[in-house]
Amino acid sequence: MSRCIELAKKGLGTTYPNPLVGSVIVYNGRIIGEGWHYKSGEPHAEVHAIQNVIHSNLLSEATLYVNLEPCSHFGKTPPCVDRIISEGIKKVIIGSTDPNPKVSGRGIAKLLDAGCDVTTGILKEECDALNKRFFTFQKKKRPYVILKWAQSEDGLLAPALRDEKKEPVWITNDISKQFTHRMRAEEAAILVGTNTVVDDNPSLTARNWEGTSPHRIIIDRSSRIPLNSNVLDDSVPTLVISEEKVKAGLNLTYEAIDFNNPVAKQICDLLYRYELQSLIVEGGSRTLQTFIEENLWDEAFVFQGPLKFNQGVKAPELPGTLITETRFKQDRMQHFKNPLS
Numbered sequence: 001m002s003r004c005i006e007l008a009k010k011g012l013g014t015t016y017p018n019p020l021v022g023s024v025i026v027y028n029g030r031i032i033g034e035g036w037h038y039k040s041g042e043p044h045a046e047v048h049a050i051q052n053v054i055h056s057n058l059l060s061e062a063t064l065y066v067n068l069e070p071c072s073h074f075g076k077t078p079p080c081v082d083r084i085i086s087e088g089i090k091k092v093i094i095g096s097t098d099p100n101p102k103v104s105g106r107g108i109a110k111l112l113d114a115g116c117d118v119t120t121g122i123l124k125e126e127c128d129a130l131n132k133r134f135f136t137f138q139k140k141k142r143p144y145v146i147l148k149w150a151q152s153e154d155g156l157l158a159p160a161l162r163d164e165k166k167e168p169v170w171i172t173n174d175i176s177k178q179f180t181h182r183m184r185a186e187e188a189a190i191l192v193g194t195n196t197v198v199d200d201n202p203s204l205t206a207r208n209w210e211g212t213s214p215h216r217i218i219i220d221r222s223s224r225i226p227l228n229s230n231v232l233d234d235s236v237p238t239l240v241i242s243e244e245k246v247k248a249g250l251n252l253t254y255e256a257i258d259f260n261n262p263v264a265k266q267i268c269d270l271l272y273r274y275e276l277q278s279l280i281v282e283g284g285s286r287t288l289q290t291f292i293e294e295n296l297w298d299e300a301f302v303f304q305g306p307l308k309f310n311q312g313v314k315a316p317e318l319p320g321t322l323i324t325e326t327r328f329k330q331d332r333m334q335h336f337k338n339p340l341s
Helices: 002-011 045-051 056-061 080-086 106-113 124-130 132-140 174-186 194-200 263-273 285-293
Strands: 022-027 030-036 063-068 091-096 117-119 144-151 156-159 189-192 215-219 238-242 252-256 278-283 299-304 312-314 321-328 331-337
Touching: 002 022, 002 030, 002 045, 002 063, 002 124, 022 045, 022 056, 030 045, 045 063, 045 080, 063 124, 080 106, 091 124, 106 117, 124 132, 132 144, 144 156, 144 174, 144 285, 174 299, 174 321, 174 331, 194 215, 215 263, 238 263, 263 285, 278 285
Parallel strands: 063 091, 091 117, 144 278, 144 299, 189 215, 189 278, 215 238, 238 252
Antiparallel strands: 022 030, 022 063, 156 312, 299 331, 321 331
16 A cells, blocks of 8 residues: 555646546565556556556456545546456455545445455555545545745745845745745645735746646736736636636636635635645735635645845744754755644
8 A cells, every 4th residue: 555655646746636546456465567647537546557467367366456445437537446347356455435425435335246355444544645635625625725935034024125126035045946846846726916926926837846837826806917927928827816807818717706705715615616626825925824814724834044134024923733844955944734724
């Protein structure tokens, strides 16, 4: 099962809206086939594992391991349980039960009805944690929310005075920046507020890490963002949240929310409709604090550089539990979990 988890992680950032799944087939204590789910619409992990078995006559005496319950419904691909049964596999070991109502328990039931010996709950906590995004999306009907920001040594997001050229003020080093681009490549969406776009003109793409750039989510209540902003360049699917829904381009969509009611909740509801399973909230301070105050966050990554601003925009107040602390040369990255999520 540990190998299933290891394989499944290879699909992080490419399988949305599908979960991360790895599968291993064992015969006489030896792995004879393995695979993972690469991308939505392509064969699932179990199918890849079966196809990678050279001597298919061994399948009837082999055991199939998979970190998530095999699917039992027709989606973009046929049900995996049907393939498992048709190949004559008699023993299946499963980590997590799928929380998706289309699957939950049905895959296991179908295998049992076909005479398979099914064991569930193996390394369940590790398997559940692997698919924390998918599980949150299915159970809580919202994306898995990750807060991320960089602050100075004295706890400020930005100095009081900005350069006249309005160039971004970099607090952290290149290693920290690369880590954040890796995060972007792994998550489905990234969100910033109006002031961040106006002040820094970010691209919000995964430029320093191989992978797909996230869906950009921009809060622009009063249409203050300049039309020549990088986030409106149509290079990446972009959703602008405003007071009014207007027509937009091929890769640009506008959605309206009521800013007099809880904003973070409305955004999460909206992204659920768009089937975006995870969200990085990068800023600014008010946007981050909104998600914190509404308790709509699961993890937070706080980067601290060696700079001191003395005066400026104060970093959010985070009531989280510190999990780990990592050093990137002079930078420090603290990883927090929300104990109440």
